[in-house]
Every structure is written in C-alpha cells, then in structure tokens.
Amino acid sequence: MTKVAIITGISSGMGHAAALYFHQNGFEVYGGARRVEKLQDLKDAGIHTQKLDVTDKLSLRELVDRTVAEQGRIDVLVNNAGYGEYGPLEEIPVENARKQFDVNLFGVDQLTQLVIPVMRRQKSGRIVNISSIGGDMYTPLGGWYHATKAGLNMWSDVLDQEVRQFGIRSVIVQPGGTKSEWSHVAVDNARKNLADNSPYGPLVDRLDKLLSNSFFGATSEDLAKVFYKAATDKRPKRRYFNALSDHAIVTFARTMPNSYKFLISKIMK
Template sequence: MTKVAIITGISSGMGHAAALYFQEQGFEVYGGARRMSRMQDLADKGIHVQELDLTDKLSIRQLVDHTVKEQGQIDVLINNAGYGEYGPLEEVPTENAKKQFEVNLFGANEITQFVLPVMRRQGYGRIVNVSSIGGDLYTPLGGWYHATKAGINMWSDVLDMEVKPFGIRSVIVQPGGTDTEWETVALSNARKNLQEDSPYEPLVSRAEKLTENMNFGATAEDLAHVFYKAATDVRPKRRYFNSITDHATVIFARTMPNAYRAIVSRIINN
C-alpha cells in the first residue's frame, strides 16, 4: 500500500528537497507553502501542492481534508515550515516575534491537531518536527528564533508521550548549518528590525560578515534524507541530526554552558 506524507514549507530548501525525495521513495506527497509559483516544478512531477498559510486555520484544514479525501490516510506529517525573524531583542517589534511563534510553533500545532484524529483512527502515524540545533544553542540576534525552536522541542516531547499509546510517534530533526537561503533571510530581517541610529548596527554588521565567510557543508538534500529516516525508522529516536558535529555541538552547549557562551562571545566580537 502506498504511504502518504504531508510536508509543509515545500517551496524551497529542505522542504522542497524532502518532497522530491519522499516521492522518489514511493510516497504520495501532499504539501504547500505561501508561494505557489515556487512549487510548479513539484506539481509537474506529480506532487500535490496548494497554497498554505500556517497562520490561517482554513488553509491548513483544506490541505489535510484534501489529502484524506483523495488518499484516505496520512502516514507521515513533516512540520518543516518556518523562518528566522532575527534582530536585537530590544528592537524587534513584539508583533514580529508573535508572527514567528505563529508560524514556527503554533502553525505546527494547528496542522498536527487536524492530522492526529486521522492517525489515531489508523492506529499509526509519524510526526516529524523540524527544529534546529538552535533549539539548544543560541547566538546574539536570534533570541526569538531560538525561543521558537526550544519551544517546538519541548512541545514535540510532550506530544510524543501523549500519542505513543495510539501507535503514533512525534520526533525532532535538528539541522545545523545548511546551504539554503535561510541565513540570508534571517539576517535580512535583522537589518530591517534595526531602529534608526541603532546601537546594535555594528553587531548586525559583524554577524553578516561572519555568515558570508561560513562554509555550510550540509545541503537541503542531505537533510531530506534525515527527514526520511526520522519518518520511517521502525524504532524512532527522539532526536535526529545530520552529522556527528551537529550532535556534539548540542551536547557541548547543554553540558558546558559557560564555555559555550564564552566561545560565541569571542567569535561574534572579533
């Protein structure tokens, strides 16, 4: 029997790569994003796409209902959609912070609430929540983003305990630095969030320079494979990482917080 996956945020990056990879592995793939024009290549390959706004409950329900109507089942939900609203905490408008939570955390919760009754009737299902190593690490300017990812980590762990008796599992994928447009968008937002004559402008400039010089080894395709493993492992783990380095960095930050803070401060202030 063909398995069915819903993937959010498939217009670019990891979500786009995951939609293609899951289809290659025999899944019937449904998904969406805000920009229909950037999903045309997926539609041409037979992936079911629709405009999806995770802050719009009707939009979310339409995707889930359409999937169930055509396939009668949902085996996997991948909560991938999200973005970075960077900027100094003193200056990021609260409305912008709230929007980031609405997309990165509450949007994942909304679609999950629609999918869970279907999975519970089936007696099985897998919910893969795309967090970040930034759910355990932190850097200046990323305060609200890190808060959303720390939140989804905790939310997923609680959800897993609640739904495991029904044959459903909720797991986390924590990507590290990945060669996508995410960093560019996040720092672009940081500059937009600066107030006139902001004392934080030098900090944003240093962060931009650091990002320009970074070499991200992981690709969106690499993470698509991690998504697939998280979605199909017979015995799922709570956390999935693309590399040993990503996992080790999280362990270091959690077990040696003072040393981690000192290193980040030294890097960002050089």
C-alpha cells in the same frame, strides 16, 4: 499500500528537497507554501501542491481534508515551514515576535491537531518536527528564533508521550548549517528590525560576516534524507542530526553552558 505524507514549506530548501525525495521513494506527497509560483516543478513531478499558510487554520484544514479525501490516510506529517525573525530583542516589534511563534510553533501545533485524529483512527503515524541546532545553542540577534525552536523541542517531547499510546510518534530533526537561503533571510530580517540609529548595527554586520564566512557542508538533499529516516525508522529516535558535528555542538551547549557562552561571545567579537 502506498504511504502518504504531508510536508509544509516545500517552496525551497529542505522542504522542497524532502517533497521530491519522499515522492521518489514511493510516498504520495501533499504540501504547500505561500509562494505557489515556486511549486510548479513539484507539481510537474507528481506532488500534490497548493497554497498554504501555516498561520491560517482554514488553509491547514483544506490541506488535511484534501489529503484524506483523496488518499484516505496520513502516514507522515513533516512540520518543516519556518523562518528566522532575527534582530535585537530591544528593538524587534512585538508583533514580529508573535509572528515568529505563529509560524514556527503555533502553526505546527494547529496542523498537528488536525492530523492526529486521522492517525489515531489508523493506529499509526509519524510526526516529524523540523527544529534546529538553534533549539539548544544560540547566537546574539536570534533570541525569538531560538525561543521558538527550544519550545518546539519540548512541545514535541510532550506530544510524543501523549500520542505514542495510539501508535503515533513525534520526533525532532535538528539541522545545522545548510546551504540555503535561510541565513540571508535571517540577516535581512535583522536589518529590517533595526531601529533608526540603532547601536546594534555593528553586531548585525558581525553576524552577517559570520554567516557569510561559515562553511555550510550540508545540502538540502542531505537533510531530505534525514527527514525520510526520521519518518520511516521502525524504532524512531527522539532526535535526528545530519552530522556528528551538529550533535556535538548541541551536546556542548547543553552540558557546558558557561563554556558555550564564552565561545560564542568570542566568535561574535
């Protein structure tokens, strides 16, 4: 029996690579993104694509209804869509903060609510939520982003306890530094969120320099394989990491918060 997966945010980066990898490994893949012009190569490869806005429940329902109508089931949901609304907490407009939660957390919840009844009828299913090591660690200017990823981690853990009785599991993938456009978008947002004559300009410059000089060893293709493992492990783990270093920094930030605070303050100077 062919397995069926829904993956959000497939226009670029990890989502794009994951859609291809799942398809290459025998899944019927459905997914979308707001930038439909960037989905043509996926469509040509045999992936079922459409315009998708995770903050629009009608858009989400259309994706789920289409998948069920054409395939009759949903085995895996990969909640990948997300972005970083960076900037000083003092200056980020509250509507931008709400948008960050709408995309990174509430959109995840809305889509998952639509998928769970299908999985419950099947008595099986896997929900893979793409968080970040930034759900446990943090840097200045990423306050709202980190809050959404920390919230996603807890949301996923609670969901797992609620739905495992139906044969459904909810797990978290925590990518670290990855070669993608994510960091550029985050820094661009940080600059857009600066007020006129903001005192935080130099801090944004330091963040830009830090991210530009960081060595991002993982590729989107590397993370696609982690997504697949999280989706197909017979005995799913609570958390999935691409590299030991990603797991180590999360453990350090969680178990030694004062030392982590000192370290990140030193790095940002």
